[in-house]
Every structure is written in structure tokens, then in C-alpha cells.
Amino acid sequence: MKEENVVLAKSYAFSKRTVLLYKFLLKNKQPRSLADQLLRCGTSVGANVEEAIGGFSRRDFAAKCSIAYKEARESHYWLRLLRDTECIEQKLAQSLLDDAEELKRILAAIIITARRAPETDA
Numbered sequence: 001m002k003e004e005n006v007v008l009a010k011s012y013a014f015s016k017r018t019v020l021l022y023k024f025l026l027k028n029k030q031p032r033s034l035a036d037q038l039l040r041c042g043t044s045v046g047a048n049v050e051e052a053i054g055g056f057s058r059r060d061f062a063a064k065c066s067i068a069y070k071e072a073r074e075s076h077y078w079l080r081l082l083r084d085t086e087c088i089e090q091k092l093a094q095s096l097l098d099d100a101e102e103l104k105r106i107l108a109a110i111i112i113t114a115r116r117a118p119e120t121d122a
Helices: 008-026 032-051 059-082 089-115
Strands: none
Touching: 008 032, 008 059, 008 089, 032 059, 059 089
């Protein structure tokens, strides 16, 4: 039985929620430029985690996870801005901010572990 990859599942779920929020923002005539920024970075987290898993080396894996981490940080920024400018409700924003924060913590731990471990030829 194959074990679930937690960061892959959580980053995919975050991407999905980001797309749904993007559609909501457009439907409710919120600033498109902010919605576009969030869509780009929010979906990039999962895409970079997917690429990391397919990496050919530990260095490649760590580099892609680092990009995913940075995109999660950027997502956190745009979510805060959307919340603080009343484009989205506090409760929705907090739920997404919590998800982004969790992804940042998981990715940071993965990056630290990946950088500490020696490269192998296996």
C-alpha cells in the first residue's frame, strides 16, 4: 500500500482552494490584479512540490521545495492584503492563511532536512 505524501496532498488542496477563491473574487468584482497575483503563487506551491518529488537529485528536490516555500509566503501576503482591504471575509481569509502557514512550516522542515542529508548516487 502506498503511503500518502502529506505535503503533496496539502499543497494540491491549497491550490484548489486558491482557484475557487479566484473565481469568487472575479464573480464579486474584486480587484483582478490582486486575484491574479494570488492565483499565480497559490497554485505554484503545489506545482513546485510536484516538480520537487520528480527531482533528479536531493539538491534539485531542495531547490524546488524552496521555490514552493517562497510561493507559500507570497500567497500568505496576498491573502492578508485581501483580508485587510475587505475583499474577503475574515473567517475565509483565516482558514486560507492557516493553510498557507502550515505549508510554510512543512516545507521549511523538508528543506532543512534535505539540505542536511548527504547526496547519494542511488
